[in-house]
Amino acid sequence: QLQLQxxxxxxxxxxxxxxxxxxxxxxxxxxxxxxxxxxxxxxxxGLEWIGSIYFSGSTxxxxxxxxxxxxxVDTSKNQFSLRLSSVTAADTAVYFCxxxxxxxxxxxxxxxxxxxQGTLVTVSS
Amino acid sequence: xxxxxxxxxxxxxxxxxxxxxNCKSSQSVLYSSNNKNYxxxxxxxxxxxxxxxxxxxxxxxxxxxxxxxxxxxxTDFTLTISGLQAEDVAVxxxxxxxxxxxxxxxxxxVEIK
Numbered sequence: 556q557l558q559l560q561x562x563x564x565x566x567x568x569x570x571x572x573x574x575x576x577x578x579x580x581x582x583x584x585x586x587x588x589x590x591x592x593x594x595x596x597x598x599x600x601g602l603e604w605i606g607s608i609y610f611s612g613s614t615x616x617x618x619x620x621x622x623x624x625x626x627x628v629d630t631s632k633n634q635f636s637l638r639l640s641s642v643t644a645a646d647t648a649v650y651f652c653x654x655x656x657x658x659x660x661x662x663x664x665x666x667x668x669x670x671x672q673g674t675l676v677t678v679s680s
Numbered sequence: 681x682x683x684x685x686x687x688x689x690x691x692x693x694x695x696x697x698x699x700x701x702n703c704k705s706s707q708s709v710l711y712s713s714n715n716k717n718y719x720x721x722x723x724x725x726x727x728x729x730x731x732x733x734x735x736x737x738x739x740x741x742x743x744x745x746x747x748x749x750x751x752x753x754x755t756d757f758t759l760t761i762s763g764l765q766a767e768d769v770a771v772x773x774x775x776x777x778x779x780x781x782x783x784x785x786x787x788x789x790v791e792i793k
Contacts, residue, residue: 602775612712
């Protein structure tokens with residue numbers, strides 16, 4: 556059974572870079588059938604897609620965050636990672652990683668299943 | 681960006697009764713070449729990640745009880761819970777995957793009356 560687990564600092568200072576890693580177990584990030592995505596949820600609010608990556612390194616980002624986001628994949632560790640630069644309090648959220656199926660003629664687009672448990676990242680000095 | 685608008689924001693339903701949640705997209709998410717609606721539904725319980733319920737607007741994910749059903753096409757979609765159970769108390773989200781950025785509805789909170 557595929558499982559995803561987010562890890563990283565729970566507290567980041569304003570203007571610094573948020574870095575999170577998602578470790579995949581029970582499956583491989585090199586599967587040609589899936590993308591791997593990051594989604595966030597501010598406390599008490601809705602869901603926002605940050606971006607997704609394919610094992611080849613192809614990335615798809617939300618334009619609203621694109622200038623600050625980098626998603627990468629480490630196939631040797633079966634992990635993928637998120638970096639979000641120049642954070643502010645508005646970036647405080649629970650960050651989820653999740654798997655997304657490859658859909659023909661819809662690269663980078665799909666539903667998310669399963670999800671990691673999520674990790675709360677607070678931006679504060 | 682495609683804006684997903686859910687209604688109502690919350691609803692209270694008696695146990696065993698039907699709950700109906702609506703989701704409207706700002707543009708069609710129906711792909712004409714395959715006649716599929718690029719829409720999914722999720723359930724999120726407190727302190728948990730979202731759980732996929734339905735994709736392609738009406739295909740139930742494996743293991744999801746058949747009291748959950750999805751319908752609609754184009755811009756208007758519905759998630760129906762037929763016979764609400766106590767364990768169905770949660771927030772429900774729709775999501776379009778027709779185009780990037782992938783976008784979610786604001787959520788509908790379902791409670792027991």
